[in-house]
Amino acid sequence: MARLKPEMHPLLTEEVINFLFGKNIYTVVNFLQTEIKQICCITNLAYKEILGIRKHLIHKNSAVVRNGLDYYKEMIRATAIIPTGIQNVDAMLEGGLLTGNIYEICGLPSNGKTQFCLTIAKNVTQKLQQHVYYIDTKRDFSGRKILRMLDAEKLPADQIGNIMSRILVKQINTKYELLNCLYSIQKEIDEGLTLRLIIIDSLPPLFYQTEESAKNYGVMNQFVNIMRFLAREYHLAFIVTNCITIWYEGDFSMEKAITEKLGLGRYWLSIANFRIMIKQTQEICKYGLNIVKSNKLPKGVNCTVNINDSGMF
Amino acid sequence: MHQPISSLNLPDFKIQELQTVGYHYCTDANKSEKKFASKIQISQWDDLVHTPKTRSALDIYQEECVSGTILTSSKELDEALGGGIPVGLITEFCGEPGCGKTQVCFHLCVNVQLPLWCGGMAGQSIYISTNKGFASHRLREIATACVNNYLSFKAKHCILATSNNDEFCVQSIMRNIRYIGINSHVELVAAFKCMRHWLQENLMIRLVVIDSISAPLKKTEFKERTQMLYNICNDLQILAQQFKFAIIFTNDMTTRITSANSPYHTPSLGDSYYHRINVRVQLSKKD
Known part of the structure; x- marks a missing residue:
């Protein structure tokens, strides 16, 4: 649920984030729930780039899978x-x-x-x-x-x-x-x-x-x-x-x-x-x-x- | 784990407002952002995320030594209390009617005014009476006795009277005890608000007495009582922490019935209140 920040990804520049905030997309969850095409329109980023950002955000924000033995x-x-x-x-x-x-x-x-x-x-x-x-x-x-x-x-x-x-x-x-x-x-x-x-x-x-x-x-x-x-x-x-x-x-x-x-x-x-x-x-x-x-x-x-x-x- | 904004002391609608513009965690808060500043005042925000300062046990010990204790006029009681009535804590005196609870309070009100060099605090006191038990002539008698003791002590130890040319007399003692008469719990809570003003003007208040904490609370609903007591204690202790005074309650006794049908006497107001106060002294008459 963390708020989008420029540190999160190199492509998420201050400008891009401001565009997103303008369309009420504030948090990572908001970002992931919005259609990629729509984000394309808002931010002028390429489809592939947004896919990359999505992957990165999901990876960063999801729970860590731990091996049972290592955990033990x-x-x-x-x-x-x-x-x-x-x-x-x-x-x-x-x-x-x-x-x-x-x-x-x-x-x-x-x-x-x-x-x-x-x-x-x-x-x-x-x-x-x-x-x-x-x-x-x-x-x-x-x-x-x-x-x-x-x-x-x-x-x-x-x-x-x-x-x-x-x-x-x-x-x-x-x-x-x-x-x-x-x-x-x-x-x-x-x-x-x-x-x-x-x-x-x-x-x-x-x-x-x-x-x-x-x-x-x-x-x-x-x-x-x-x-x-x-x-x-x-x-x-x-x-x-x-x-x-x-x-x-x-x-x-x-x-x-x-x-x-x-x-x-x-x-x-x-x-x-x-x-x-x-x-x-x-x-x-x-x-x-x-x-x-x-x-x-x-x-x-x-x-x-x-x-x-x-x-x- | 980040601290969620919903864990702060904010009304629900404020939390929702912040969440609709994308603030879910305290770390997201950015005071320079316009959207954030429009929802909440910056000074208020600092209060919300305020954490009390960490102090070590050593710091606390030093503070305890500096703030000192109030003498009770009884050497044995002082010893049992570890030196006297501690500052910043709630000390309760309980007992049957006529066993000297009010008298102990009067003694403390007088003793707290003794000059620093003979174990006093040169402070003033606030006396909140809830049961009309404030007998000013008794207080005057105690004050007179205390002044006489003080003068003979001074003469015995050949301390020159020139330095502090008797600030300590019956009249000054009576003047330095502020009396508030209270009829209900509402007035009691209101009195605390008044007290804050007094305390801010006058930094020498070292003792606050509530003579009978139980009297105003008996008029309240049973269910509200615990909450009210905890709030009273909390409000007072926050003030006591800031202005360095001791708190004295008096409490009366009530009867409890055990399963064996043998009633016994115990202080009023129950266990959760007993849990909250810091020191309890039970007085009883000896035959």
């Missing part, structure tokens, strides 16, 4: 397992976060979702010497908390500074900013940023701002498209947090009227490749993680972690 080899070469650095979680996930996948961490409010994200951001930058993108939607990202975690490990100051400068944070307010962010991250990776992990701490604040569900689903669809594209093509892992809310229906006379609801609606249910639920346990500082959805791991695998000021471990 490429995938094996580029896919990585990123250890989260939290022993029990790595064991549960059979090594760590697999690139190309979207991980969703969900739980009731104040059950350690943000702490989970912060710990992973810190561990990955520390152990892999790489950047991590952290998209923060409600200002929960705290430099102090990261510093406290690093202090607990008694690292030298220059190393701490180094680690902290590799955690890249974007603080956003609207769902449209989220889309712009992801596209700009794509540009940054193209320009040479090494990145394997993007964390989005909390989606609901973006999508609960309006009730117009048609608009919301439209934007969510756009978001899912670019997120999946980045995950697959650039071999990234995504961690997204989502909230769970408890709904009480009925009154004293009714029992078992409690339902736990995952945020963001039905469409979202099918998006994440892995869904991990985090829940406080009876013991202080101990939290249970439970895999509720996965296409690779058996359902119901769980582990327990400790959370305190120095992170999750």
